[in-house]
Every structure is written in structure tokens, then in C-alpha cells.
Amino acid sequence: MKKLFIVAPLALCASVAMADELQAKVEDMMLKSFQANGIATLERQKQDEVQKACSSPTPPDADTMKRLEAAEMATIKWPADGHYIDGDWKEGQKIALSGRGLTWTDKTPDNNGGGCYNCHAMDPKEVSAGTIGVSLEGYGKTRGNSEEVIKYTWGKLWNSKAYNACSDMPRNGFGGILTEVQIRHVMAYLFDPASPVNQ
Amino acid sequence: MRKQFKAVALSLALAFAAPAFAQDELNFDAYREMLADGNPAELYEMEGEELWRTARGPKNATLEQCDLGLGAGVVPGAAAQLPRHFADTDRVQDLESRLMYCMETLQGIPSEQIIKGKFLKDERAKLAALVAYVVTHSNGEKIAIDLSHPKMKEMYALGEKAFYYRTGAMDFACSSCHSQDGKRIRATQLPNITKPEGAAAGWGSWPAYRVSNSQFWTMQHRLWDCFRQQRTAEPIFASDVTIALSVFMAGKGNGAEAVWPGVKR
Numbered sequence: 001m002k003k004l005f006i007v008a009p010l011a012l013c014a015s016v017a018m019a020d021e022l023q024a025k026v027e028d029m030m031l032k033s034f035q036a037n038g039i040a041t042l043e044r045q046k047q048d049e050v051q052k053a054c055s056s057p058t059p060p061d062a063d064t065m066k067r068l069e070a071a072e073m074a075t076i077k078w079p080a081d082g083h084y085i086d087g088d089w090k091e092g093q094k095i096a097l098s099g100r101g102l103t104w105t106d107k108t109p110d111n112n113g114g115g116c117y118n119c120h121a122m123d124p125k126e127v128s129a130g131t132i133g134v135s136l137e138g139y140g141k142t143r144g145n146s147e148e149v150i151k152y153t154w155g156k157l158w159n160s161k162a163y164n165a166c167s168d169m170p171r172n173g174f175g176g177i178l179t180e181v182q183i184r185h186v187m188a189y190l191f192d193p194a195s196p197v198n199q
Numbered sequence: 200m201r202k203q204f205k206a207v208a209l210s211l212a213l214a215f216a217a218p219a220f221a222q223d224e225l226n227f228d229a230y231r232e233m234l235a236d237g238n239p240a241e242l243y244e245m246e247g248e249e250l251w252r253t254a255r256g257p258k259n260a261t262l263e264q265c266d267l268g269l270g271a272g273v274v275p276g277a278a279a280q281l282p283r284h285f286a287d288t289d290r291v292q293d294l295e296s297r298l299m300y301c302m303e304t305l306q307g308i309p310s311e312q313i314i315k316g317k318f319l320k321d322e323r324a325k326l327a328a329l330v331a332y333v334v335t336h337s338n339g340e341k342i343a344i345d346l347s348h349p350k351m352k353e354m355y356a357l358g359e360k361a362f363y364y365r366t367g368a369m370d371f372a373c374s375s376c377h378s379q380d381g382k383r384i385r386a387t388q389l390p391n392i393t394k395p396e397g398a399a400a401g402w403g404s405w406p407a408y409r410v411s412n413s414q415f416w417t418m419q420h421r422l423w424d425c426f427r428q429q430r431t432a433e434p435i436f437a438s439d440v441t442i443a444l445s446v447f448m449a450g451k452g453n454g455a456e457a458v459w460p461g462v463k464r
Contacts, residue, residue: 025353026360033438040432044367051365055372057393099385102368103427118384128386132376161370170369177368 040104054166068165075174076158083184084150085191092189093196095182096122102177112177114186119169122189123196132168140191141198153190157183240331240408240460243415247332250325256306265301267294267333278337279457282446284348291354293445295419296437298329314436318420323436330406330417334459342403342457344449351446354439358447361440362392367430373444375429377401387464392448399455402448407461415460418445 031045050068053060060068098113100106116122119133129135143149155162158173172178178186189195251262251274267277268285282293288300302308308322316323346355365372376384377392391397406417416424422441426434434441 022356022360026357026364029357029439029443030361030364030366033435033440034432035435037433040367040430042432044430044432047364047366051370054370055360055363055365057363057374057378102430104433105427130384131382132379132384168371168375170371175368175370 037104039102039106050161050165059166065165069162072159072165072171072174073155073162076155076162077173077180078151078154079180079184084154085145085184085187087181087184087186087188089185089188089192089195089197091182092185092187093123095178095186096189097126110179112182114172114178114182115170116186124199125196136190136197139197140193140195145191150187150191154183154187157186238408238460238462239410239413240335240406240415240462243328243331243408244335244460245332247328247330250329251332256302256308258305258307260305260307262298262301262305262329264305265298267297274333275336276340278334278459279340280343280345282351282354282442282449283345284350289350291348291350291442291446293418293437293442294330294333295326295417296442298326298333299437302326316436318416318423319414327406327415327417327420331415331460334406334457337457338459340457342399342449342452342455344446344453346446346450346453351450354443354446355450357439358443358445358450361443362447367432369430371429373425373429376425392451395451395453395455398448398450399452402445402452403455403457403459404461404463406459407463409463411464416463 027047031042034042034045036042047055050072053064053068059065095114096116099115099118101112106112116133116136117126117129119130121129121131121135121137122139124137139153143153152163156169157178159171160167160169161171161174170177173180173183190197192198251265254261264271266285266287267273268280268283269277278294281297282291284291285297290296292300299310299313302313302322303310312322313326318324319327344351346352362373362377365375373392376382376389377397380391380394380397382389382391390400392401402418405421406415407421408415419436419441422444423434423436
């Protein structure tokens with residue numbers, strides 16, 4: 001009986017220590033197994049808080065999620081002039097279709113694609129649409145253009161992690177994937193009644 | 200024979216080069232069947248067999264004494280049991296790193312040449328041909344890697360962690376694209392590698408001949424390209440992360456039949 005009392009906490013300590021050791025080893029490996037190439041530097045191998053918290057099959061607890069989401073929310077840059085959706089949907093379409101940019105074979109960090117079609121259906125006529133994200137077909141038509149919906153969508157595009165810390169969707173604005181102007185075009189693609197998304 | 204392969208490869212390359220991805224994928228099973236009794240990877244396999252038997256390198260030796268885990272020179276069934284822990288190096292090695300080791304120790308070809316090289320070029324291309332030769336002799340075998348050695352266990356654990364490790368410009372991990380059933384990127388089906396069937400589908404069908412670009416890609420090459428899509432820095436050839444992920448996928452896929460070399464879009 002006595003022995004059990006002593007052994008149990010020790011075993012627990014040992015397994016926690018082993019998990020820490022494994023974590024340290026994987027962090028080391030994720031750095032040392034890589035080399036910088038072009039714009040893809042070793043900085044990319046270091047995790048920020050959200051990436052670290054969301055690197056296991058199970059998401060963190062609800063409180064941690066909330067705390068992380070609040071921090072991400074604070075990074076969102078809202079359009080100063082209040083113009084959310086007056087971009088050009090045709091430009092937005094190009095950005096949504098293009099999955100290029102930010103690999104070690106890309107040169108310019110500017111005209112990246114948003115890769116939306118990698119994960120989402122948008123224009124119902126486009127058959128080559130991924131399914132990792134939800135379908136966005138008819139987005140503006142079905143959700144309307146209330147201030148709430150528009151602000152939420154802008155926020156989601158700027159920093160998806162503000163609404164789900166472990167979202168699989170990239171942080172387009174925060175991560176420098178898309179510029180503010182590009183996000184405005186994508187917003188138009190989602191909301192403009194003339195956009196194929198809403199046909 | 201050679202000519203016929205080229206013609207098939209070319210017409211497929213043209214068919215697949217079309218921008219409408221979707222149809223490509225949908226019709227792909229038909230192409231796969233068409234190719235079933237004439238896998239263009241055979242050319243690489245033949246080249247690899249010749250390389251295995253040809254005296255090369257500063258030491259002017261063949262690879263016929265290379266131990267891929269089943270004894271010196273034993274090729275049949277060897278790939279199905281890789282990666283494994285090798286006592287002589289006290290390291291876990293996959294097929295590619297093991298062949299690289301043999302090329303260095305037996306033939307005197309410095310590993311650095313391959314590690315610093317480029318895919319499809321020079322010694323790394325020769326290594327790929329050798330891979331084609333070796334895996335062909337495990338085609339239809341069951342994946343059977345031995346995870347009992349502590350270093351294999353550790354590699355598996357590291358591979359699993361690496362699989363879920365989010366990093367890079369788009370916050371992706373392997374799991375972002377490969378941890379759910381029946382998902383697609385554009386029109387391309389993604390295996391769910393967190394399940395044995397998906398892991399086996401991925402591990403057991405590479406290396407593969409890619410009809411879209413008429414190239415033969417090894418698993419190192421496949422992983423390198425997934426990391427590129429993941430927007431990380433560039434993985435070093437045969438580095439620990441590539442071995443760890445390989446052990447993870449092969450270990451999860453254990454027991455399933457390998458189709459080597461594969462044919463892919």
C-alpha cells in the first residue's frame with residue numbers, strides 16, 4: 001500500500017519529464033532538419049503561441065482557446081475608411097483561385113494568391129474546389145450584408161485564428177499572405193451581387 | 200519498348216497539363232489501369248539494376264555487398280522492412296539514406312554530394328533509380344517495419360509530433376491537409392494519414408512515376424514537395440524529420456500491401 005503511494009507520483013513525474021524531453025527534441029529537429037532557401041528562412045521553423053498550442057490531435061482547453069483567440073482578435077486591422085467590400089470581384093476571383101506564393105521557389109512576397117479554392121467551394125460553376133473548409137457558395141446572397149456579417153468576414157480573412165485558435169485556415173492579413181487591398185477584392189468576390197459566388 | 204513508354208507518358212503529360220484539374224483526377228483511375236501492365240517507372244528500375252551491379256566511384260566498386268537490412272546484397276523484400284535501425288550505423292535509416300550510406304562506404308561517393316545536390320540531378324538521380332530497382336523487389340509485399348528498437352520507437356514518436364507540428368507562413372502541419380477522411384485540395388484527394396489505411400495508401404504507393412510531369416519521385420522527393428506546399432523552410436535531404444515521418448507513416452501502415460513503384464498524377 002505504502003509502496004503504491006510512493007510509486008504512482010514518481011511514475012507520473014517520469015512520464016511528464018519524458019513528454020517534455022520529446023517536445024524539446026521535436027523542436028530541435030524541426031529546426032535542424034531544415035535549411036533556409038530564398039524567402040523561406042529558418043524563422044519559419046519557430047512556432048508562435050497559436051501554432052504551438054494547436055500542434056496536437058486534440059485542441060487546448062476552452063479557456064486557453066478563448067485567451068488565444070482574444071490575442072489574435074487584437075491583431076486584426078480594420079479598414080480605416082470603413083470600406084470593407086468595395087473592391088473588384090474580378091480581382092478577388094483571381095486571388096481566390098491562385099494558390100501561389102510564399103514557397104521557397106517564389107520570389108515576390110507581394111502578389112500572393114489566397115488559395116481559397118484549395119479549401120473552399122465558392123463559384124458553384126467551379127468544379128475544382130477543395131473541401132477542407134466549408135462551402136462558401138452563395139456567401140453574400142445567403143448571409144446578407146449586415147455590418148455584423150461583413151465585419152466578421154473581414155476579421156476571418158485577416159486572422160482566422162481570432163474565431164477558432166486552431167483553425168486550418170491561414171491568417172491572410174496577419175501573416176502577410178494578402179495585402180489589405182487584396183482582402184478588399186476577395187471581400188467583393190464574396191459579397192458583390194454581380195460576383196459568380198452569388199449567382 | 201522505351202519508345203512506347205515515352206509516347207504514353209507524353210500523351211498523358213499533355214492530358215494532365217490542362218488547367219481543369221478536376222477531370223484529371225476523376226479520370227485518373229482509368230489511366231492507372233491503362234498503365235498497370237506497363238509502368239513507365241520500369242525504365243528507372245532497369246537503370247537502377249544496372250547501377251547496382253556497375254563498379255563506380257573512387258573505390259570502383261559495385262553495390263552488390265550493400266546490406267539493406269536482410270544481409271549483404273539481399274534485395275527482395277528489403278524495402279518492405281524499411282526504415283529500420285541498423286546496428287552498423289546505430290541509426291534509423293530509410294531506403295534512401297541507407298543507399299547513400301552504401302554508396303559512400305562501398306563506392307566512396309561522398310554523401311554530401313547527394314545531400315547538397317538536387318532532385319532528378321547527378322548522384323541524387325542515380326540514387327532514385329536505385330530506389331526504383333529496390334522497391335520493385337518488394338512490390339506486393341506487406342509493409343513490415345520493426346518498431347521494437349528504442350531508436351525506432353523514438354523516431355515514430357518524433358514523426359507523430361512532426362506530423363502535427365504547425366509552423367511556417369500559413370500555419371500548416373501535415374495534419375492540416377492529411378488528418379480527415381475524404382478531403383480534397385482543389386480536385387486532388389488527400390489520404391487521411393492518421394489512419395492505417397491512409398498511411399498505407401501514402402507510404403505504400405511512393406516512390407512513384409508521376410504522369411503529370413513524366414518524372415520518377417522518391418518518398419524523400421514527395422515529402423520535400425509537401426513541405427514546400429506547407430511553406431516551411433527547405434527540409435534537408437535524408438534529415439531526421441524525413442526519417443521520422445517515414446517511420447510514422449510506414450509504422451501506421453504496417454501490414455498493408457505495398458504497390459511499388461506507384462503511378463501518380
